[in-house]
Amino acid sequence: MFQEPDYRENLSLMLSEVLHDIGVNERMVMGRRRGLMLIETMTNISNRSTDINLTHFFLGSQSEGTTTIGLDSDVDILVCNHDFNIIQDWSEWEHGKLNYLMIQDENTTPGYCFLQRLRDDEPLPVTVILDEHCITDRRGRILYKNTVINDYLEGDQQHRQHGPSIVEQGQPGFSDRDMVIALPCKSWPQSASGWSERQGIGRWPTQEMRRYAASTGCLVVPTRSKVSEYPELEWRISTSLTERCIMYNLNITQIRCYVLLKMILKxxxxxxxxxxxSSFMCKTVLLHCIENTESQIWKDNNLYTCVTYCLLELHSCVQNDCCSHFIIPENNLMAGQFTAETKHELSKNICDFIQNDRQRLLSIDIDDVGHRLQVKLNRVPHGINYFPSSMSSLEIYERVLTLGYVNIAIHISRHHQLTLRHLHNKNIRTKKQYVCNLMTFSDNGNRLEHSAFKLLAPFLFTTYGSILASSSIGENNRVSPQALECLSAGLNSDISSSRLKLASVFYSTGDMEKAELILRHTEQQYYSNPVLTICGCHRQPPAVTEEFMRAYNEQSEDCIKHITAFCVRFIQREINCVPHELQYEMFRSTQDDMIHRRRIKDCWMDWAVVDSLPLLYFLQYKIYRHLQRHQDKQQALCKLIRTINTGENLGHRETALNILGQCMEQEKRPQQALKCYMLSLQQRPRNNAANFHICKLLSGLLVSQ
Incomplete structure (x- = not known):
């Protein structure tokens, strides 16, 4: 350990500067939190508006802002199913709900419980097993098994199970997502009642935080203790929402201490x-240390001492095989975790680090912390660039913030897809009610809900307007004023997709001049600034360029409307607004193809979906062909070909090739058309309208001969 007080203070300040430079600063922490809280809010708005009885909570290091690029933390998502009602007292029973009584007795591990199935028509226990997820214990109680999580993974090749989590692999540049199924309990857990009265040296956590905790209740998640004698029956009592509140109230030094602990751990x-x-053990140790010290200790010039204090406390926990949960102290997080050999090695590693902290700190590779610290401490010879591959603090900020915007945009696209799935088979009245449901978030929501509404609503207005337009076009080949009003309200969803829908509506009614004007303006917008193509139909991330990062790192999330081009989606109720050549996409799947589709994620295959830029040039081609502007028509066709050949971010290249093939047929170039369809099948062998186009083309050639 460093012995000189002045050196400790200097080292603390240097460590704080390094952590500031790699993104552990107030601005970045708040930016990370804002981004994921906005995504959480959008998700829950979509759920509530479509009567999906789930609430998503984004938890863990990403939502807390307690991570860095190098730590590469997962996104933890807790999915709360409100069809269930977990009760601790019979007065909490609710008619019609899936009621379960939380049981904590001599057979359950502290911090865990059994769930006893209750009747939904009156507050009494169920006496017979209702399904395979229940089992009768020795006392005759019908208990709910935690293996229910297996149902969520059945037949799903893109996810894997890790403890209670369903893990979705992240694409390059984006984090993995750990989704945990949770059941809600409205009351604060009885096993945590002592925490509400506990008062630390620094009078922390505050009374406001404790009141918030009492109002949120708790959750149960399907996982057992390591030392459980009933591995299929135990459910862990979770206070994750309270823990998130506590983390949101840490100061920047405490956050830096936690980040540094995770780097040392890793x-x-x-x-x-x-x-x-685990990092959760480190977090727990940190919270105990904060509770048991004066608040003035936690300042940047004391960071090193704070980290050392936490490491000593962690060493004590390992030595004693005991790390008490911060809120439910009877729950020992280390129970059954370590063998004697592992415990000895862990204890040795912690002692080695504390005794050789100078050398260890200077050799942390994550985010080049060690190298950066050497530069701060003047350990690198003057003029030598000791870490040429490292990003500057500005570059880190640009990257994190811009990828945050991209992540928000991807979620907008995914939520729009889920909304369309919900509306796909609904009647006009139901769709109108959905619009009204969404509007409540504009009138009555909090700030985050207002922001989320502004991002989500334009896509809905455009879709609703297009459905109304399709209906009126089918009746009298006109667009009703109500449809135009909705389409106009949605024009600023992004730079292209809603405008292209409006152009498609005018094209379908034969108003070529208006459609051409919209397309020309959209094309100008597309090339005036760097634009990112967004498609949430697939899990591939968009290619984010350095130019794009530099252009938009100082914006707010409102800039998403001006920097993104979403794919254009038409559901079947919009069919009269869809060019004939695109309508084939709505009927792409044979009965055999349906077997190879994912029920939810591939719902877009029943629609006509195409990337913005190919649709723009296709519509230009069709309009100029109709107007007999042959030179403009050929230019549009060349642009369509170039976009398909060179576009890096096309999510629906097979559809673009299909409409290009039909253009080639109209140009009397059947060989090129067939080539387009064959290339399309290379992109997507199944669930592809190219199969129909090939049959149709070959049939026509045979007839003509």
Whole structure:
């Protein structure tokens, strides 16, 4: 350990500067939190507006802002199913709900419980097993098994199970997503009642935080204790929402201490890349240390001492095989975690780090912390660039903030897809009610809900307007004033998709001049600034260029409307607004193809979906052909070909090739058309309208001969 007080203070300040430079600063922390809270809000608005009885909570390091690029933390999502009602007292029973009584007795591990199935028509226990997810215990109680999570994974090849989590693999540049199924309990857990009265040295957590905790109740998640004698029956009592509130109230020094602890843990403490000490244990140790010290200790010039204090406390926990949960202290997070050999190695690693902290700190590779610290401490010879591959603090800020915007945009696209799935088979009255439901968030929501509404609503207005337009076009080949009003309200969803829908509506009614004017303006917008193509139908991330990052890092999330081009989606109730050549996409799947579709994620295959730029040039081609502007028509066709050949971010290249093939047929170039369809099948062998186009083309050629 460093012995000189002045050196400790200097080192603390240097460490704080390094952590500031790699993104652990107030601005970045708030930016990360804002981004994921906005995504959480959008998700829950979509759920509530479509009567999906789930609430999503984004938790963990990403939502707390307690991570860095190098730590590459997962996104933890807790999915709360409100069809269930977990009760601790019979007075909490609700008619019509899936009621379960939380049981904590001599057979359950502290912090865990059994769930006893209750009747939904009166507050009495169920006496017979209702399905395979229940089992009768020795006392005759019908208990709910935690293996229910397996149902969510059945037949799903893109997810894997990790403890209670369903893990979705992240694409390059984006984090993995750990989704945990949770059941709600409205009351604060009885096993945590002592926490509400506990008062630390620094009078922390505050009374406001404790009141918030009492109002949120708790959750139960399907996982058992390591030492459980009933592995299929135990459910963990979760206070995750309270823990998030506590983390949101930490100061920047406490956040930096936690980030540094995680770096030390990942670099030095866990032996042989095994996860024995978890980041949650480090967080718990940190919270206990904060509770048991005066608040003035937690300042940047004391960061090193704070980290050392936490490491000593962690060492004590390992030595005693006990790390008490911060809110439910009877729950020992280390129970059954370590063998004697592992415990000895962990203890040795912590001691080695504390005794050789100078050398260890200077050798942290994550985010080049060690190298950066050496530069701050003047350990690098003057003029030598010791870390040429490292990003500057500005570049880190640009990257994190811009990828945050991109992540928001991807979620907008995914929520729009889920909304269309909900509306696909609904009648006009139901769709109108959905619009009214969404409008409540504009009138009555909080600030985050207002922001989320502004991002989501234009897509809905455009779709609703297009459905109304399709209906009126089918009746009298005109667009009703109500449809135009809705289409106009949605024009600013992004730079292209809603405008292209409006152009398609005018094209369908034969108003070529208006459609051409919209297309010309959209094309100008597309090339006036760097634009990112967004498609949430697939899990591939968009290619974010350095130019794009530099252009938009100082914006707010409102800039998403001006920097993104979403794919254009038409559901079947919009068919009269869809060019004939695109309508084939709505009927792409044979009965055999349907077997190879995912029920929810591939719902877009029943619609006509195309990327913005190919649709823009296709519509230009059709309009100029109709107007007999042959030179403009050929230019549009060339642009369509170039976009398909060179576009890096096309999510629906097979559809673009299909409409290009039909253009080639209209140009009397059947060989080129067939080539387009064959290339399309290479992109997507199944669930592809190219199969129909090939049959139609070959049939026509045979007839003509």
């Amino acid at each position: 670099s030095f403490l866990n032996p042989q890349d095994e996860i024995n000490i």
